[in-house]
Amino acid sequence: MSINLHALMLFYHVALTGSVTEASKRLNISQPAISAQIRNFEKQYGMILFEKKGRNLVLTPFGQKLFKPTEKLFILEEQIHTMIEDYQKYPKGKLRISGNYLATSVLIPKWASLFKQKYPEVEVVISTVNSQTAFDSLHHYEVDIAIFGNSNITTQTSHSLQCLELYSDEFVFVVAPNHKYANRHISIEEMIREPFIMREEGSTTRRRLVEVCEAHNVNPPKIELQFNGLNEAIQAVVAGYGVSYVSLLVASQFIQRGELATVEVDGIRLTNKIVLCSHEPAYLEEYIRDFISIILKNKA
Structure with missing residues (x-):
């Protein structure tokens, strides 16, 4: 019935x-x-x-x-209705992008600008979330594209998803330039005794820091300051308090300006793949496929 x-x-x-x-x-x-x-x-x-x-x-x-x-x-019904509306309005649709802080602050602005020059009538909505939330939003059809760090996130939960590696990033420990460990080699035991400033639980860097500690049989450091945004965490370190564990792609601009310095921790070298995930091209509007093409042509 x-x-x-x-x-x-x-x-x-x-x-x-x-x-x-x-x-x-x-x-x-x-x-x-x-x-x-x-x-x-x-x-x-x-x-x-x-x-x-x-x-x-x-x-x-x-x-x-x-x-x-x-x-x-009925939330799903609303999402389906929005998809149909976007399809009917083409090329006046909406491009929804979800990404972690690295993606939305460092990578996406250039790509979005190039896209808007080609598709001025398409509305572009960009949301900054942690990596897991970015992937979940895509998986539940809440966004069209997700760009994030692929650390311990299973991207094969649906055969309709396609993920492409954009960059191989690296995690680094950073401090203010006048910190006692700036530009030095130290042990993991020494590092974790310092006060840490980190993103919220669920962020890629937070998980990787815990993994590093577990791999070296040491207790995770005490998180003295926690922020929902990576920029806020970095700015606190720049101001001279504590240390953080961050993406080199994000930290490099601060290091080049002399606002941050790295710390080489013995035996620790972790990479972080930055991936672009979407649904299969056959399911995407033309302008979404074009945005992906713009990324692939301008990711250097």
Whole structure:
């Protein structure tokens, strides 16, 4: 038996707004029609979805259970609707790009500029997140392209995804130029005794730092300052406090200006592949394929 998706949609909006009145305004459907269809839906399946508390409707325990998958269903519907809209509006679509800080601050600006010169009517939306979130956003069709560090992220969860390596980056320990360890060779034991400034848990560099410590049988360092942005973490190190573990592609500009110095830690040399992931070309609008072409031609 097929489910009455229209009634399920009405249930979703009443649950979301907390009242039939608000759902009626949002959907432009009369209150009696909404109430009647929800009652019929409840009667059809022998269940109670709402109970009255004051002026509001609240979900019953089963209503709460039903709401979670229903919410996912209609969020997915919105995403599908957006995809179709973009396709119909071509070349006035929207290009959604998700990337880690390195990608969105160092790599993507040039590529986005070149793209907009060719496609001025396409809206470009760029979001900065950690690497895992960037990949998850792509996997769930929330973005069109994800660019991130591929450390311990399984990119083969879907046969429809295509990932290309853009760069082989390196992780480095950095300090202010006047730090006692600036431009020196030291042991991992010495390094981890220093106060660390890092990104949030879930970031690629944070995970790699933990892996380095585990591989050398030492406890991870104490994170004295934590930021949601890599630039903020680097600026704190530039100001003279603590050390950090960062991408060389990001740190190189600060090192060249004399604002940061590296520390060579004995026996530690870790690389980080920067990858571009998208869905298979056959599933992409022409302008998304063109953006990937622009990247491949201008990634040097």
